[in-house]
Amino acid sequence: xxxxxxxxxxxxxxxxxxxxxxxxxxxxxxxxxxxxxxxxxxxxxxxxxxxxxxxxxxxxxxxxxxxxxxxxxxxxxxxxxxxxxxxxxxxxxxxxxxxxxxxxxxxxxxxxxxxxxxxxxxxxxxxxxxxxxxxxxxxxxxxxxxxxxxxxxxxxxxxxxxxxxxxxxxxxxxxxxxxxxxxxxxxxxxxxxxxxxxxxxxxxxxxxxxxxxxxxxxxxxxxxxx
Numbered sequence: 001x002x003x004x005x006x007x008x009x010x011x012x013x014x015x016x017x018x019x020x021x022x023x024x025x026x027x028x029x030x031x032x033x034x035x036x037x038x039x040x041x042x043x044x045x046x047x048x049x050x051x052x053x054x055x056x057x058x059x060x061x062x063x064x065x066x067x068x069x070x071x072x073x074x075x076x077x078x079x080x081x082x083x084x085x086x087x088x089x090x091x092x093x094x095x096x097x098x099x100x101x102x103x104x105x106x107x108x109x110x111x112x113x114x115x116x117x118x119x120x121x122x123x124x125x126x127x128x129x130x131x132x133x134x135x136x137x138x139x140x141x142x143x144x145x146x147x148x149x150x151x152x153x154x155x156x157x158x159x160x161x162x163x164x165x166x167x168x169x170x171x172x173x174x175x176x177x178x179x180x181x182x183x184x185x186x187x188x189x190x191x192x193x194x195x196x197x198x199x200x201x202x203x204x205x206x207x208x209x210x211x212x213x214x215x216x217x218x219x220x221x222x223x224x225x226x
Contacts, residue, residue: 065128072127077107078120 073080085103092099104114 065131068131069124069128072124074120074123077110077112079117079124080120082107082117 069080082103085106086099089099089103094102104117107117
């Protein structure tokens with residue numbers, strides 16, 4: 001007896017076949033998808049207006065590309081639908097090759113070939129690669145704005161500090177030179193002060209002596225001649 005999940009898968013693929021017959025022929029282009037604000041396209045949404053890309057909302061180990069892969073499901077049965085069917089059989093006690101063949105049963109009945117699955121898988125790779133290129137461009141811009149910008153600021157600040165250090169060296173030298181001048185001026189001041197004081201004392205002494213002699217002689221003139 002066929003596995004119940006295989007029967008369900010065949011039913012799902014037959015339903016997909018009915019949907020395909022009720023719509024125009026399957027397009028070779030991805031279906032138009034309404035994207036959420038966190039879609040990969042938004043990473044490059046601001047590239048042309050000098051605004052930073054929307055990368056800040058990302059978290060590590062996010063599954064944006066898986067979401068994009070799921071949201072971009074092509075019209076009609078394709079690689080994604082087939083792998084969903086394989087995934088439904090993951091807990092079945094059978095070899096992996098058996099799971100792949102069992103999941104392919106419903107598609108094969110609809111005329112879908114393994115090559116068509118491979119072709120649509122390559123289209124998904126192309127789609128995701130093109131979106132990754134958009135992300136890479138946005139990422140580079142964000143890197144330039146943040147990492148390179150911060151590094152540039154760091155280098156500028158370091159350069160400013162180097163200039164400050166140089167100015168501090170120059171100011172320290174100038175300060176030391178000023179201190180040397182102060183010491184020299186103080187030494188000169190002490191020497192000059194002593195010299196001037198001695199000269200003043202000498203002059204006072206000479207003056208006083210001379211005045212005393214004159215006064216003494218004047219007193220003698222008055223005494224002897226008047």
